[in-house]
Amino acid sequence: MPADPSEPRDPGERGHPGILTPGVFAACFRSATPALWCIAAAVLGERDHAEDVLQEAAMIGLDKRASFVPGTSFAAWMGQIVRFTALNHRRKRQRRASTETGPITGEVAAPATAIDVVFDARVIAALSTLGETARACLLLKTVIELDYAEIAETLGIPPGTAMSHVHRARAQLRALLGDDATLAKEPP
Amino acid sequence: MNDDDRIEASLRRAFAPPDLTALHRRVAEAAARAEASAPTRSSTPWIAAAAFAAAAAAVLLLLRRDDAVPQVPDVAQVQHVAPDPGRSVGLRLAQLHAHAPALPTRTDGACLAEPPPAPGACVGDGPRFDPGDELEPLGECGGPGGPACDRATIPTPRLIHVRDRSGAELLVCIAPLQADPRPSLPDDAGLSIFRRELGGFVAYEITPLSEPLALARLVP
Numbered sequence: 001m002p003a004d005p006s007e008p009r010d011p012g013e014r015g016h017p018g019i020l021t022p023g024v025f026a027a028c029f030r031s032a033t034p035a036l037w038c039i040a041a042a043v044l045g046e047r048d049h050a051e052d053v054l055q056e057a058a059m060i061g062l063d064k065r066a067s068f069v070p071g072t073s074f075a076a077w078m079g080q081i082v083r084f085t086a087l088n089h090r091r092k093r094q095r096r097a098s099t100e101t102g103p104i105t106g107e108v109a110a111p112a113t114a115i116d117v118v119f120d121a122r123v124i125a126a127l128s129t130l131g132e133t134a135r136a137c138l139l140l141k142t143v144i145e146l147d148y149a150e151i152a153e154t155l156g157i158p159p160g161t162a163m164s165h166v167h168r169a170r171a172q173l174r175a176l177l178g179d180d181a182t183l184a185k186e187p188p
Numbered sequence: 189m190n191d192d193d194r195i196e197a198s199l200r201r202a203f204a205p206p207d208l209t210a211l212h213r214r215v216a217e218a219a220a221r222a223e224a225s226a227p228t229r230s231s232t233p234w235i236a237a238a239a240f241a242a243a244a245a246a247v248l249l250l251l252r253r254d255d256a257v258p259q260v261p262d263v264a265q266v267q268h269v270a271p272d273p274g275r276s277v278g279l280r281l282a283q284l285h286a287h288a289p290a291l292p293t294r295t296d297g298a299c300l301a302e303p304p305p306a307p308g309a310c311v312g313d314g315p316r317f318d319p320g321d322e323l324e325p326l327g328e329c330g331g332p333g334g335p336a337c338d339r340a341t342i343p344t345p346r347l348i349h350v351r352d353r354s355g356a357e358l359l360v361c362i363a364p365l366q367a368d369p370r371p372s373l374p375d376d377a378g379l380s381i382f383r384r385e386l387g388g389f390v391a392y393e394i395t396p397l398s399e400p401l402a403l404a405r406l407v408p
Contacts, residue, residue, distance in 0.1 A: 034203065047203055058215045063321075064321075066323065173195050174192065
């Protein structure tokens, strides 16, 4: 998506702005949104409340922007705020309904077949068995196709660790889905 | 399509970010409100920061002559260090050298313009600095993991450069107590020095204001 020329530009050009004025914050937040969305969804384990988390985290970040260290990664700094906000949401939700499990809802790209619907539900269930960081690594790699260095910077972990998380997460999902993955290959 | 491809296609379907235009608009509106309520500041903050750093460095460099005995209160609380008319008081370079042996190699104050590599990277040993909402960090050097202060013109183990809401820029120098740099200023410097001891460390705030703002933000 081309940048809106009316938006303030990120003076760091690569997500490493200098002084974080409110305008720069808004521009950086906009460009970092895909990664922040994945972090929120990974911590929550679902997508339904990820936008609410991003909204709340954005207000917190805007208020606390003085704590941003100029020249460092905005996505990493904001990612931490998103993570804590999502953790709070998750804890509140668990307190409200500790045993509740529901169907996948919200705005999801339309599955192509009925088998896809079943398979997607199983993938999400399998995803929930991974650790939070592994989920975030896998979603950042798969959904928005960050490279390992970008994942590492965003999550504040070494690149080798990010790579290891992705590989182990894929292997664990393959093992958990087992025959389901094979089933999904077959036409209905 | 292999198993990995099937799984990744499923993840992309399930977790593709939605249209967040409305969220971006709400954030932009909140930012505009924050911008409107923020105090006016210099449009060239780093130039101002560099100018302040150079001025402070020049003042302190003048004080490095070892031709007088430092007169610094030796109490545990924040205390104003009185101007010292007619005398210049040196930083105790020999003591500082014991902690930062590679003292100044550059004279452009670049250290102050170099932020630490990651939030909190300069916070480890010694007091932790929490700028809160009132102070804006501009630069820091000398903490574990951060750029070394040996590139700065001010020979202290650790420097923190901040700005308050009015735009006043402050320097905080932190050193081990046993290597107390004991700076002071001539009375025409236009700056004040405040001193605070925290555990095994001593911190000085060099400020154009009449009261310290940053020292209270140091957490032992």
